[in-house]
Every structure is written in structure tokens, then in C-alpha cells.
Amino acid sequence: MIKSFIEGIINIYSNNPKLLLETIILIILCVLIKIYYPKFRGFMGEFWVKLELRELPKDKYIVLNDIMIKDEKGTHQIDHLVLSRFGIFVIEMKNYYGLIKGKEIDNKWCQYLGKNKSYFVNPIHQNYGHIKSLSNLLKLDDKYFISVICFSNQAKLDVKSNNIVTQLDYLKNEILKYKEFLVDNDIKELAKIIIQNNIEDKALRKQHIKNVHIKINHDKELENNMICPKCGNGLVERNGKHGKFIGCSNFPKCRYIKK
Numbered sequence: 001m002i003k004s005f006i007e008g009i010i011n012i013y014s015n016n017p018k019l020l021l022e023t024i025i026l027i028i029l030c031v032l033i034k035i036y037y038p039k040f041r042g043f044m045g046e047f048w049v050k051l052e053l054r055e056l057p058k059d060k061y062i063v064l065n066d067i068m069i070k071d072e073k074g075t076h077q078i079d080h081l082v083l084s085r086f087g088i089f090v091i092e093m094k095n096y097y098g099l100i101k102g103k104e105i106d107n108k109w110c111q112y113l114g115k116n117k118s119y120f121v122n123p124i125h126q127n128y129g130h131i132k133s134l135s136n137l138l139k140l141d142d143k144y145f146i147s148v149i150c151f152s153n154q155a156k157l158d159v160k161s162n163n164i165v166t167q168l169d170y171l172k173n174e175i176l177k178y179k180e181f182l183v184d185n186d187i188k189e190l191a192k193i194i195i196q197n198n199i200e201d202k203a204l205r206k207q208h209i210k211n212v213h214i215k216i217n218h219d220k221e222l223e224n225n226m227i228c229p230k231c232g233n234g235l236v237e238r239n240g241k242h243g244k245f246i247g248c249s250n251f252p253k254c255r256y257i258k259k
């Protein structure tokens with residue numbers, strides 16, 4: 001039975017070499033899509049944001065994409081920046097889908113995909129680091145900066161925060177809600193400083209991604225040794241509302257929780 005099936009297939013392809021070539025190309029394409037899909041999704045996410053931000057009135061808003069700047073703490077990669085007299089919007093794009101749960105105060109947020117659960121660093125905290133570095137670079141108080149976390153439209157958000165946590169479809173409107181003058185500086189000058197300090201060197205950018213991975217692994221190692229990656233105090237087992245968990249012994253000063 002199987003033998004005759006295979007023979008049949010061989011027959012079809014030997015009579016039609018063009019079909020064989022097409023099949024091989026199709027298989028290669030499928031493999032490539034499988035490998036590069038996450039990268040492709042990320043790329044498309046950035047693309048949609050750029051398109052959305054391009055609709056902001058050009059005389060009032062300057063949009064900068066994919067900026068990398070350096071300070072004494074290391075490099076910061078900023079997905080999108082919108083400079084305006086109404087504020088400097090620092091946008092962190094999260095191309096996640098599924099249910100996203102988190103609070104402003106949490107170290108980590110959770111992504112639920114069906115029964116699967118995975119944690120990621122609270123993007124508000126991440127973005128706060130970006131804002132600090134920009135505030136140092138531009139010598140502007142951080143009150144002029146507005147943090148925006150933007151998820152893809154496919155995500156379902158269950159997030160409590162005073163900062164903007166939104167989705168692509170609402171991104172532009174969230175920015176346009178700010179109508180009062182906040183920044184006195186010439187935004188063209190500010191944009192110039194950022195562009196001058198933007199790291200464009202490919203090798204340096206690669207090193208940044210490497211450093212991020214090293215930091216994640218380092219934090220995991222500390223956690224395994226019951227050391228809080230945030231403040232360096234010990235981690236201890238605690239009893240919470242939802243059962244046992246491992247948290248920082250320096251609570252409530254440090255709210256780090258191992259997940």
C-alpha cells in the first residue's frame with residue numbers, strides 16, 4: 001500500500017520535472033517562513049507604527065524611529081519617538097498577542113496564549129529607563145516625557161496603569177489627546193541632538209542585543225541563587241493571597257517577585 005503510494009508520487013514527479021521544482025521551492029519557503037516568522041512579525045509591527053505615526057501633522061510633530069543612544073548605564077534602544085510642543089512621546093512597541101496582564105508596579109507582566117503563560121519585563125519600567133537616558137541627553141526634566149506602551153491590535157489588554165498602555169489602532173489618538181503646550185524648546189533642535197547621538201554602527205547595535213540577553217541570563221542566575229536581581233537583597237518564600245511565592249526580603253521597599 002505505502003510502496004505503491006510512493007511509487008505513484010515518484011511517477012508523477014518524474015513525468016513532470018517542473019512540478020518537482022515547484023514543490024521543492026514551496027517546501028523551502030515554508031521552512032523559511034517558519035524560521036523568520038517572529039522577525040517578520042516584529043518588522044511588520046514596526047512598519048504599521050511608522051505608517052500610523054506618519055499621519056500626525058508634520059508641522060507639529062517630528063517622528064524618529066529606531067533610535068539607539070548610550071549613557072553611563074549602557075545602550076537604550078527606543079522604538080519610536082514623537083517630539084512635539086505637547087510633550088515628547090517615547091513609544092515602546094510590543095508585538096505580542098494573547099491576553100496581556102499586568103500592573104504598573106509589577107516587575108513582570110504576563111502573556112497568556114491559551115494555556116501557556118510567559119513573563120516579560122514590565123514595559124513601563126523598561127520605557128522609564130529610556131526616558132531617563134533621553135532626559136539626560138536633552139537636559140530636559142522627565143516631566144516633559146510621556147511614556148507610551150503600544151501593543152498590537154491582536155492583543156487583549158488587562159493592564160492597570162496611569163501611563164499610556166494602548167494598541168496600534170488608538171496610538172495616534174492617544175498622542176493627539178495632548179493639546180496643551182508643555183515643551184518650550186525648539187523641537188527641531190531636540191531632534192537634531194537625538195539624531196547626532198543615534199548609534200548607527202551595526203556592530204554596536206548587535207552588541208546591545210547581546211547585552212540584553214546577558215542581563216536576562218544574569219538575572220535568572222541571581223534568582224536561582226535566591227538573590228534579588230533588582231536590589232541585591234535575599235529572596236525569601238512568602239505566603240500571598242494566591243498561595244506561596246518567592247519575593248524580595250526587602251519588601252515593601254523592593255517588590256521584586258520571582259516568576
Ligand SMILES: [Zn+2]
Nearest residue numbers: 228231248254
Ligand atoms: Zn529586592
